[in-house]
Amino acid sequence: MSYATQDIIDALKSARETKGLSQRALSKRTGVPQSHISKIESGGADIRLSSLIELARALDLDLKLVPRKAVPAVDNVVRSTAPTIPATPAFKELTRTLETVKKLRVTYPELTELKKLQDNFQTLKNLRNVGKDLEHLREIGKPIRELQKFAETYRGIADAGRRTAEQIKAIQDAAKIPVEQLEALRQAAHNAQTLRNQLVHIIPEQPSLPRPAYRLDEEENDHG
Amino acid sequence: MSYATQDIIDALKSARETKGLSQRALSKRTGVPQSHISKIESGGADIRLSSLIELARALDLDLKLVPRKAVPAVDNVVRSTAPTIPATPAFKELTRTLETVKKLRVTYPELTELKKLQDNFQTLKNLRNVGKDLEHLREIGKPIRELQKFAETYRGIADAGRRTAEQIKAIQDAAKIPVEQLEALRQAAHNAQTLRNQLVHIIPEQPSLPRPAYRLDEEENDHG
DNA sequence: AATCGTGATATGCTAAACTAGATCAAGGAC
DNA sequence: GTCCTTGATCTAGTTTAGCATATCACGATT
Structure with a gap:
């Protein structure tokens, strides 16, 4: 598994924890089974684009393809729009x-x-x-x-x-x-x-969202 | 298929064309069969994270998970680091x-x-x-x-x-x-x-790169 | 005409994602 | 003690990604 893959997985896990969600809570939000979330976070699954987007969406993240030379600038922007890190x-x-x-x-x-x-x-x-x-x-x-x-x-x-x-x-x-x-x-x-x-345990659990349909549309497969 | 998936696919195709690569040239670069690239670009495959990262890498792109509220700023940064659009x-x-x-x-x-x-x-x-x-x-x-x-x-x-x-x-x-x-x-x-x-046909074909090993490492699956 | 390049499409096979569901081990709360 | 939560692990079935390979249709070039 590449470092880039690990970075994406870490970002998903980090976002989930930042929001104070358990894997079961995220499972309820997305309809992805908790067992699968566990496997994903531990690097045991090479998930599909649609699954990645769905999980990201539930964690208020967007997936982007960024030109390599723009990566440092993008990282900077993301850092500067992040919630303020406590200075305590x-x-x-x-x-x-x-x-x-x-x-x-x-x-x-x-x-x-x-x-x-x-x-x-x-x-x-x-x-x-x-x-x-x-x-x-x-x-x-x-x-x-x-x-x-x-x-x-x-x-x-x-x-x-x-x-x-x-x-x-x-x-x-x-x-x-x-x-x-x-x-x-x-x-x-x-x-x-x-x-x-x-x-x-101080973090309250948020309400679950309905699971959107992200599967490939049957009509989209009809390219013939 | 979601809009977000389509955006990622469009970005891949756009990057390939911007670089003047045919699907076969990209196939040689990455080892992904041309037939599969065709299917990916037409939305007929829901590719895995590792495949996405590999294709992106060959096109000088990085995959990022961006907080939703940072997306406009990120888009701005990416736009501002893009090659200058001809003003002709x-x-x-x-x-x-x-x-x-x-x-x-x-x-x-x-x-x-x-x-x-x-x-x-x-x-x-x-x-x-x-x-x-x-x-x-x-x-x-x-x-x-x-x-x-x-x-x-x-x-x-x-x-x-x-x-x-x-x-x-x-x-x-x-x-x-x-x-x-x-x-x-x-x-x-x-x-x-x-x-x-x-x-x-004016764009010269660039040399192919060796295909990196991005499969899940067998040891990584050994979590027991 | 022949040849080449391009993207699309097809076949057939294997591996794994994904799902549903259950269970386990550990820890915490009461 | 009971009960609950958490992440990890397991079973079994379905679907499809991905691979290797070939071919097609079309257009361009010579």
């Missing part, structure tokens, strides 16, 4: 912590707590509502920041000069994350999930 | 005549000459090359302008007050296009086609 200290903290988590996931791709943290923080960011509790967020982010420091300490050693794969592995083994840090990380992931759940 | 009198004449044909097609939807004229003029407009012969263009457009006058004469009568369907039909029968005008229109369609063919 809590939102900034969330954004920073999310970026830290993303970077750490490059170093520790198998650490599932980081994945959980990223997913929950991303959802919170999409919701644009992180509550007002800066201290709570800083506390959740503390183990993450400490892991970042830990990783940077050992990255200096690992990066110093060329090493064989064996040597790199040995350094990584020596650089095992202390158990206390892992436990704190697990707790942080749990707290982030709790915060996400609390804030997600 | 001949191009202006072509644009005007094309608009006239479009309007006439609403009045006479079954008149195949008008469809042929629109297709050929649209292709010429996409090529942005109409040659330099303003007089030739004006001559091709003459029967079209006369048909427009003819239509406007009878539209006044048909629009004056409410009429039954029978009365409207009688007026339309009385407003049959004179045979000479039909013949001149047929000639104009032929001339437009000739001009199109002459100018299309």
Whole structure:
């Protein structure tokens, strides 16, 4: 699957979450089964143009073909017409912590707590509502920041000069994350999930729309 | 098929023609069979996201999901980064005549000459090359302008007050296009086609690109 | 006349989108 | 504990995209 496809899928998922819709709510809006939406969002379906347009429409998006050289300008325009990103200290903290988590996931791709943290923080960011509790967020982010420091300490050693794969592995083994840090990380992931759940449930569900008929018209196939 | 789908298809076809590519040339670029490109462009296939992205890429286009409220601004940006539209009198004449044909097609939807004229003029407009012969263009457009006058004469009568369907039909029968005008229109369609063919063949064919692998990666399906 | 290019159309096959519906695992609320 | 929500996963059937290939009709050129 190409990056371009992934971008489109991410945009669909992001829009759904921004609107506070569950997959079932979107399913009711569009008539596309929830199971199929799940598959689409996870990259397991290479959907048809008509399906893409239908889902986009339910999420107040339009599909456009843009000349390549106009893409930066278009991205700029879209960004400038987006809802204002909250400038609260809590939102900034969330954004920073999310970026830290993303970077750490490059170093520790198998650490599932980081994945959980990223997913929950991303959802919170999409919701644009992180509550007002800066201290709570800083506390959740503390183990993450400490892991970042830990990783940077050992990255200096690992990066110093060329090493064989064996040597790199040995350094990584020596650089095992202390158990206390892992436990704190697990707790942080749990707290982030709790915060996400609390804030997600504040969003009211919107009424469903009738499903428009987007199938190819039979007459349109009659080209003979 | 929705208008949005038609817009995407039109954009693909327009881009191909603007680049002076035949369906077979695009087929060689992308590996998509020419028969399938033909079907896509005529609205007979509801293509997959990966196929759309691939075709777009070969035509220097990117696919974007744009918030609905940002669409006018995006359209503006795309327009402003488009190649400059020639300001020659001949191009202006072509644009005007094309608009006239479009309007006439609403009045006479079954008149195949008008469809042929629109297709050929649209292709010429996409090529942005109409040659330099303003007089030739004006001559091709003459029967079209006369048909427009003819239509406007009878539209006044048909629009004056409410009429039954029978009365409207009688007026339309009385407003049959004179045979000479039909013949001149047929000639104009032929001339437009000739001009199109002459100018299309001036465009050199560009080298083909290797076909990138855009299929869903097998590992991507392994979510279990 | 022969040849070439163009878009449209046809055949036949495989894979997968899409649908309907059910279920699972996990978590949260009461 | 019960009940609900959420996203993920599964089964089974229908439809069609996409591919490979060939051919057609038409127009242009030589």
